[in-house]
Amino acid sequence: MSAAGVGTRLRPRSGRAGEPIFEVRENWGDRRVSTPIAGFTLGGYQINGYNFFIIIVSILLLVASYLVLRGTRLGLVARGTMQSADMAAALGYSPDRVYMTTFFVGSALAGLAGGVLAPLVGLVPTWGTLYIAKAFITVISGGASIVLGLLSSATVFGLVSQTFTFLSGPVIGEVALLVAAIVLLRLLPQGITGRFFKGRL
Template sequence: MYDAIIFLYQILFSISLFILISTGLAVIFGMMKVINLAQGEFIMLGAYFALLGEVIGLPFILSVVLAMVGVGLFGVLVERLLIRFLYGRLTDTLLATWGLSLLMIGAVTTFLGPQVAGVSVETGRIAVGEVYSISVYNLYIILVAFAALASCWALWRYTTFGMIARAVMANPGMTSALGVDCHRYYMLTFGIGSAISGLAGAMLAPIVGTQPTMGGLYVAQAFVSVITGGELPFLGTLLAGGLFGTTNGVLSYAYSQVIGEIGVFLIAIVLLRFLPHGMTSQKGRS
């Protein structure tokens, strides 16, 4: 009985991690079709903001807010200085953001050193039966992951901002003819995606620590989720996160974490062979 609870909890946690690290990319890549290879480094930056918050003595919840605002503003800056010139040039965007990713790793290593630093949060644990216990912090992560995904979905689905933003992405020429400043929406969308990545980084910091190269771990998982998710970014992320989180959780539980990660990759490749447009393809429906 308790075994089953722990097993389910582990799978749910694993799904949440996938959703947490993919939601920012679902906004940037899924909505805007901007391939941001520096996605992992945005998460890394969020983790360092959480560390900064701890160093200057902020409570953890404010550190998380600091990370969201900080990485969000950084994202706006990146959009203005780099991405803006490259809309419509997919390959160039991909290469430039890869350059950005290397630059960020190098800069953080130069100024803050290559070592791992920890961020500590006191939350306690809940006992499950006699043997097991669950960290309360991990429950927060599950909550935050689903809340982040749901609020992004609601923002784009139900608000005026979301409607105009979707219109801008669908047909920028037509939308700007209607008097909308498209550049503002590109900038805001990129900023929101970045802020979500900052949130992910800050939430991950207490469980994985901060390190300049930590982004490489997440960029692969995020891209696999969003690409196999398909054309509906938020539903796709939920489905892909569910599938890969379960795969990873089960394989990690049964064998090891590395087997879990490789299993995810193999399943993604086989899946894309048969569903090239991802799990939420709209092709052929109309």
């Protein structure tokens, strides 16, 4: 997290999981911090090293959360509570405590996302609001499966958005993403994993 540069401070903000955490830069005098990892060339293209780093971090996090949810007792209890809180309570797990823990983890992940993304964007205190709607839309469109749903919806929306951005500019790209979300939810009212990959994690 020190990647964001000297003189920064992370301030967690309570909110829903998936909401990014704001990073407040205290030292307003020193605002130009270059991205911490140098780029490299591949054939005729220049690749930004830090963007590459973000991709790797996301993949690692996704795999890690899949493994935790799938393989550990903690993940089992969390999934069980999500499916049937009453049943989990009957088996001796406090749903409140489980929700609290998952909320902690979600907030921590959101914080990490904010920290990792911070070097790429101009930070202002209201920066996080840009991502609330998109995060919300992506998660809901994914459907019931946590990891697969997120993966599929993020892939669909990312592809649509970037394709249209490439073809006709960022605003159209953004609008295309939003229209895609409407069409997708109209066709699959339970999200992507409500029909495909049903019952998988």
